[in-house]
Amino acid sequence: MTISINNFASANGTTLSPQHIASAVAEARRAMGYSIDELAVTTGLVSDEILRVENGMDADPAKLKRIAAALQVPVSTFLLT
Secondary structure (H helix, E strand, C coil), rough: CCHHHHHHHHHHHCCCCCCHHHHHHHHHHHCCCCCCHHHHHCCCCCHHHHHHCCCCCCCCCHHHHHHHHHHHCCHHHCCCC
């Protein structure tokens, strides 16, 4: 079974907006002192992928998991209000 962001939101009775996720990712990145390029290198993603996540254009759970691992935070950090 694949877990999607929509499934997570439904299970928790919340509505997740792409902008909420984007803001949470950007905030966590800045809190850890990473630039977008540094986070890209650490996650194995390219800078454009990080930018798409932080601009609310891509909330791919696999990318969020990689970002969370690099920032040493649970993925739920990006999903909870």
